[in-house]
Amino acid sequence: MEISCKSEYALLALIELAIAYESKEPLQIRQISVQQNIPDRYLEQLLAMLRRGGIVRSQRGAKGGYLLAREPWKITLFEILACLEGFDTQPIDQETALKSGKTLEGAVICEIWHEAQEAANAVFQKYTLKDLCERRDARRQLDFMYYI
Template sequence: MELSCKSEYAILALLELATHYQKGEPLQIRQIAAKQNIPDRYLEQLLATLRRGGLVKSQRGSKGGYFLTREPWKITLFDVFVCVEGLDKLQNCEEDSTKTSDSAVVEDIWEEARQAANSVLQKYTLLDLCEKRDSHKHLDIMYYI
């Protein structure tokens, strides 16, 4: 299982929205794109997907933009992955009657890996990512005398 650019950009955009969640003000695409270094056009498409998936809402107008539909501690990385990549990436392939015993063994191991990955993705929320980011920032601070 590999993290696609699409999923990574979606998580980064949602992380930015989670950071500003308490303010209750929507963020514009250009603000998110600039802060997270995501191409504007690509981010626009991603946010439309996230909106259809129920993770973000949009507000029109001069004070418009995007904001989370739920609290950051209620949105898991699994939710994001399912929304962006689709559920078919997380499900097992259809059973094929022509499978050999070798391919069945490989498929069993792959399914175990997929379940482990899903478990990790369900464990972490956007709030967890914000906290991890903040703790990394504190470690990066150096004091000079």
């Protein structure tokens, strides 16, 4: 499994919004774009998806921009990825797979694939935006300590 470019860019943007959460100041697309090297137009589309998913909110006006819709410790990676990638959270059993025209072997493969996806989803549900920020800060601290 690989993270899609869409999800990676969205997570990078959300980390920036999580860092700015305490200040209550919205970030403009251009600020996030420059900070994380994300194309403006693409970021605009991603933030629109995240807004529709209730993860971010926009603020209009001269000092407008984007803010997290909730606290960073309440937004899981699963919620973000489900919004962007449209995860199917319904289990696939052998009977359902067979009814959809799969062979018995194809149904078994689908079951195993779904089991792997459920394991990945459990990890995504375990971590929040705050966790990403804390890991980032810890790595930054380690890098700083290394160069002293």
